[in-house]
Amino acid sequence: MKHPLSGRTVLITGGGSGIGRLLAEGAAARGARVVIWDLSPTSGAAACASIRSRGGAATSFAVDVTDREAVASAAVETGPVDVLVNNAGIVTGKRLLDAADEEIERTFAVNTLALYWVTRAFLPGMIARRSGLVVTISSAAGLVGVAKQTDYSASKFAAVGFAESLRVELAKDDTGVDSFVVCPYYIDTGMFAGVKTKFPRLLPILSPDYAAGRILDAIESGRIQLIMPRFVRTLPLVRMLPAAWFDQIMNALGVNNTMDAFTGRRQPAEPKTATVDRQV
Numbered sequence: 001m002k003h004p005l006s007g008r009t010v011l012i013t014g015g016g017s018g019i020g021r022l023l024a025e026g027a028a029a030r031g032a033r034v035v036i037w038d039l040s041p042t043s044g045a046a047a048c049a050s051i052r053s054r055g056g057a058a059t060s061f062a063v064d065v066t067d068r069e070a071v072a073s074a075a076v077e078t079g080p081v082d083v084l085v086n087n088a089g090i091v092t093g094k095r096l097l098d099a100a101d102e103e104i105e106r107t108f109a110v111n112t113l114a115l116y117w118v119t120r121a122f123l124p125g126m127i128a129r130r131s132g133l134v135v136t137i138s139s140a141a142g143l144v145g146v147a148k149q150t151d152y153s154a155s156k157f158a159a160v161g162f163a164e165s166l167r168v169e170l171a172k173d174d175t176g177v178d179s180f181v182v183c184p185y186y187i188d189t190g191m192f193a194g195v196k197t198k199f200p201r202l203l204p205i206l207s208p209d210y211a212a213g214r215i216l217d218a219i220e221s222g223r224i225q226l227i228m229p230r231f232v233r234t235l236p237l238v239r240m241l242p243a244a245w246f247d248q249i250m251n252a253l254g255v256n257n258t259m260d261a262f263t264g265r266r267q268p269a270e271p272k273t274a275t276v277d278r279q280v
């Protein structure tokens, strides 16, 4: 195992729900000390409570990863991190002309720019220790543009570019630190509630437990890229065709109809008696 989780400190942004929460629980079960950063003041604390009730080690901070000052001070409070999982993400799921300017800006602030603020906070320590891993949770939408995802898909293409550039930069400088990018198709967490897939055998909507388990296995084994399901890995081959053919193939696969019935996550109300480990 290149990056065993046992005994390591693993920070997961957006670790209060969905894939982030399952990654936090799974990393703790594999012996990691888990730190959760989440915008929601309650969900991170709830995830920690669940981990601790099973004998795991976990702390949470309520922090908005788009807020550079909050990121810097939360990083000081968090201390050294061995594995950083940049997982926090949002989606609007609207046509370009239907999305508000603020929704477009927020998508890039969370899905793209926050990668810079959070990674820059922890990378110097990793480089000084000549050990560490930066995980970027991008998306299959970071490999192919999808109707009703002009902001989301572009922000995830940027995440792929970020992780790949970082990977070669860290290797070129012989830092001992790795960068790993994850590009999953839809996962049944509620973030993309309502999406439909035309060919579930080729392009299944992934179960959150399956996706989180694959990601944790890939972290430990030292993979640098994880694209799932397998069929999505054929994209570079299809891209060798003329772009108009590529679009027709994506349409035939139903990719550009997946978002037709998208509703997205309906935010649960925050309980009034919120438990927060730390507020930043």
Ligand SMILES: NC(=O)c1ccc[n+]([C@@H]2O[C@H](COP(=O)([O-])OP(=O)(O)OC[C@H]3O[C@@H](n4cnc5c(N)ncnc54)[C@H](O)[C@@H]3O)[C@@H](O)[C@H]2O)c1
Pocket (backbone or CB within 6 Å): 013, 014, 015, 016, 017, 018, 019, 020, 037, 038, 039, 040, 043, 063, 064, 065, 066, 086, 087, 088, 089, 090, 110, 137, 138, 139, 140, 183, 184, 185, 186, 187, 188, 189, 190, 191, 192, 265
């Ligand atoms: N669900 C999918 O179909 C799917 C597919 C491919 C990639 N992804 C990516 O996986 C990641 C996790 O997705 P998910 O389905 O678990 O989503 P989710 O909505 O269940 O969880 C996202 C978490 O991020 C947190 N968050 C949002 N904005 C934040 C901010 N500014 N600061 C801190 N925390 C913030 C939320 O509070 C939430 O706990 C995202 O980056 C998403 O883009 C999801």
